[in-house]
Amino acid sequence: MARWLRDHPVESRLALVLALLCAALSVAAPSFLTFVNLTSLLNNSAVNVIWAVGLLVVLIAGGIDISFAVAASVVQYLAVFVFAAIGGGDWAIGFLVAMSLGMALGFVNAALIHTFNIVSIVVTIATFNAFFGLLMFLSSGRYLYNLPSWWTERIIIWERQGADGTWAELILPVAVMAAAILATWALIRHTTTGRQLYAFGDNPEGARRVGVSPGLMWFTAFGWMGAMAGIAGLMQVNITREVVPNALYGRELDVLAAVVLGGARLGGGRGSVLGCVLGVMLVAVTQNGLNLLGVSPYAFKMVVGAIILVAISTSNATFLPRRRRS
Amino acid sequence: MTAAIARLRATIGPEVLGLIAFLAVVLAVFGAISPRFLSAANFGSIAFQLPELGLLTLAMLVPIISGGLNLAIIYTANICGLTLAWVLKAHGGVDAGPAAFALGVVAALGVGATAGLVMGLVIAYSGAHPILVSLSMMIFLRGLGEFLTRGGDISGFPDFLAPIGHGLIAGVPVPLLIFGLAALAWHVMLSRTRHGFAVYMIGSNIEATRYSGVNVRRTLTLIYTLSGVMCAIAGILMLARFNSVRVGHGEALLLVTVLACFLGGVDPFGGFGRVLPVVVALVILQVLSSGLNLLGANQHLSTAVWGLFLIGVMAIRHLAGRLTRTGRD
Numbered sequence: 001m002a003r004w005l006r007d008h009p010v011e012s013r014l015a016l017v018l019a020l021l022c023a024a025l026s027v028a029a030p031s032f033l034t035f036v037n038l039t040s041l042l043n044n045s046a047v048n049v050i051w052a053v054g055l056l057v058v059l060i061a062g063g064i065d066i067s068f069a070v071a072a073s074v075v076q077y078l079a080v081f082v083f084a085a086i087g088g089g090d091w092a093i094g095f096l097v098a099m100s101l102g103m104a105l106g107f108v109n110a111a112l113i114h115t116f117n118i119v120s121i122v123v124t125i126a127t128f129n130a131f132f133g134l135l136m137f138l139s140s141g142r143y144l145y146n147l148p149s150w151w152t153e154r155i156i157i158w159e160r161q162g163a164d165g166t167w168a169e170l171i172l173p174v175a176v177m178a179a180a181i182l183a184t185w186a187l188i189r190h191t192t193t194g195r196q197l198y199a200f201g202d203n204p205e206g207a208r209r210v211g212v213s214p215g216l217m218w219f220t221a222f223g224w225m226g227a228m229a230g231i232a233g234l235m236q237v238n239i240t241r242e243v244v245p246n247a248l249y250g251r252e253l254d255v256l257a258a259v260v261l262g263g264a265r266l267g268g269g270r271g272s273v274l275g276c277v278l279g280v281m282l283v284a285v286t287q288n289g290l291n292l293l294g295v296s297p298y299a300f301k302m303v304v305g306a307i308i309l310v311a312i313s314t315s316n317a318t319f320l321p322r323r324r325r326s
Numbered sequence: 327m328t329a330a331i332a333r334l335r336a337t338i339g340p341e342v343l344g345l346i347a348f349l350a351v352v353l354a355v356f357g358a359i360s361p362r363f364l365s366a367a368n369f370g371s372i373a374f375q376l377p378e379l380g381l382l383t384l385a386m387l388v389p390i391i392s393g394g395l396n397l398a399i400i401y402t403a404n405i406c407g408l409t410l411a412w413v414l415k416a417h418g419g420v421d422a423g424p425a426a427f428a429l430g431v432v433a434a435l436g437v438g439a440t441a442g443l444v445m446g447l448v449i450a451y452s453g454a455h456p457i458l459v460s461l462s463m464m465i466f467l468r469g470l471g472e473f474l475t476r477g478g479d480i481s482g483f484p485d486f487l488a489p490i491g492h493g494l495i496a497g498v499p500v501p502l503l504i505f506g507l508a509a510l511a512w513h514v515m516l517s518r519t520r521h522g523f524a525v526y527m528i529g530s531n532i533e534a535t536r537y538s539g540v541n542v543r544r545t546l547t548l549i550y551t552l553s554g555v556m557c558a559i560a561g562i563l564m565l566a567r568f569n570s571v572r573v574g575h576g577e578a579l580l581l582v583t584v585l586a587c588f589l590g591g592v593d594p595f596g597g598f599g600r601v602l603p604v605v606v607a608l609v610i611l612q613v614l615s616s617g618l619n620l621l622g623a624n625q626h627l628s629t630a631v632w633g634l635f636l637i638g639v640m641a642i643r644h645l646a647g648r649l650t651r652t653g654r655d
Binding site: 118 | 457465466581585595624645
């Protein structure tokens with residue numbers, strides 16, 4: 001245990017902060033430590049966590065992705081038409097369609113990065129503009145409500161009635177989130193490709209010389225990110241029951257901040273699934289706590305921004321040359 | 327004579343010639359399609375629209391050259407506009423005098439500089455990556471602004487502000503004049519001062535710069551402080567142009583400024599990039615947007631075209647680079 005803590009400084013520090021925060025909140029706000037609140041916290045974080053684990057893979061490979069939230073919107077919109085064309089579909093087809101569409105958009109990024117040797121931030125800012133502009137132009141910003149019933153149906157995977165009669169429930173996106181976490185963990189910790197992603201992110205040229213294919217790495221990382229973006233889009237519709245083309249616009253930078261808070265390094269080669277999930281949850285718990293404490297919702301973002309600023313300035317020293325070996 | 331041309335070519339640089347050629351093609355194509363395109367009215371509207379994006383791009387440019395990024399520019403500009411609005415409101419709103427405006431401008435510049443200073447200090451002393459520091463500053467400022475305004479608009483300013491946003495001096499739009507002066511100042515700073523030289527050095531190799539005796543921390547702090555000041559100028563201009571302040575105004579321009587910098591040949595890794603090509607890139611983006619607008623497309627299609635255009639330019643640069651390399655071998 002002590003050894004694990006020493007080997008995982010970012011994760012253990014985050015876990016400690018999160019534990020302290022939860023302890024403080026459960027004293028300050030009695031409604032914090034209830035099944036109803038905790039389950040809604042998980043339900044509301046599911047989409048962000050699915051994106052976050054996808055983005056983690058890209059960051060480990062040494063890239064960055066700005067376009068994923070917009071790509072998720074594109075997938076949602078296209079999926080509506082695909083489902084209409086095949087006459088409804090079901091969950092199995094839904095996952096398949098969302099993953100393939102998302103992966104295809106991810107491959108667009110990977111192909112541009114690899115073929116033309118452009119940095120990922122430039123490519124994804126360009127595709128961010130292209131995806132969003134085309135989506136808004138072609139859809140004219142129209143909302144879609146006429147969705148297949150299986151898609152918008154609320155599926156409860158766990159429920160429990162509290163003493164006061166209110167129901168605490170976990171919905172399908174939470175199960176999908178768990179699957180996404182597990183799959184990403186398996187990919188980066190237990191496959192050769194995963195090890196290669198770390199090596200490639202840490203030292204692209206070195207990895208290439210020992211036989212890692214750069215193209216394969218980019219397509220794996222952005223394909224994974226795209227598939228996760230598609231699934232997150234699918235889940236977000238399941239929660240909100242509508243497709244709004246600009247609903248996800250602007251979420252990408254919040255997710256990026258949370259993932260990097262979780263120890264992933266801009267520049268590649270470092271990051272863990274646990275840290276990534278803890279980073280997203282820390283932000284989510286902070287917002288939830290502020291809400292329960294009766295702080296104005298307008299002040300949430302301000303506090304969250306300040307917390308991330310403090311957290312980042314006390315860790316993650318990666319821009320200036322490192323004087324100590326960490 | 328040939329020496330003068332060679333000298334001119336060296337100052338302008340090959341990337342500018344390429345971009346100007348691009349611009350000429352764009353102008354010719356739109357001019358051929360739409361008769362209204364090559365008209366004074368159209369260029370007048372371009373001249374009024376360009377400065378807002380231009381000033382924000384200048385604020386983004388220097389951090390990128392130093393190997394960083396300032397994602398907080400839009401909200402810094404909004405908060406500075408808010409500061410000016412607050413000072414004007416405190417001195418009578420519509421009836422506020424020029425003295426109140428001067429005070430408000432000073433306060434806005436101070437707020438912008440402070441936001442930049444905090445980012446610069448955190449980057450310089452904690453060593454955290456600028457993307458993250460400015461990202462959290464962006465989230466913080468957005469929250470602060472929404473908290474202060476409750477997401478609403480603030481409007482009702484004295485009439486003498488209108489010429490700053492809409493006036494002409496000797497036929498030149500005032501916003502364009504402000505942008506021209508700011509671009510000139512940035513050009514002089516980058517090419518003629520010690521600070522400018524240190525910016526390029528840091529962007530190329532921060533470690534070597536430190537060993538060369540450059541005060542890296544002071545330079546980084548100054549880079550972000552000046553970027554904050556430029557945001558304040560943009561914020562003041564936006565207030566004068568729209569006669570209102572809303573937090574989130576210009577949000578969509580954030581990534582467009584990065585796009586303009588890359589289009590203008592700035593190296594995404596830092597170390598290389600000049601003001602002039604970026605200004606030409608800005609003109610191209612604005613011309614594309616207004617041309618598409620005349621053809622009946624909306625802002626969203628322009629956004630998409632900007633994105634595709636950036637990909638196209640980067641791809642052509644890559645292919646051209648490979649051709650010249652193989653030609654030499």
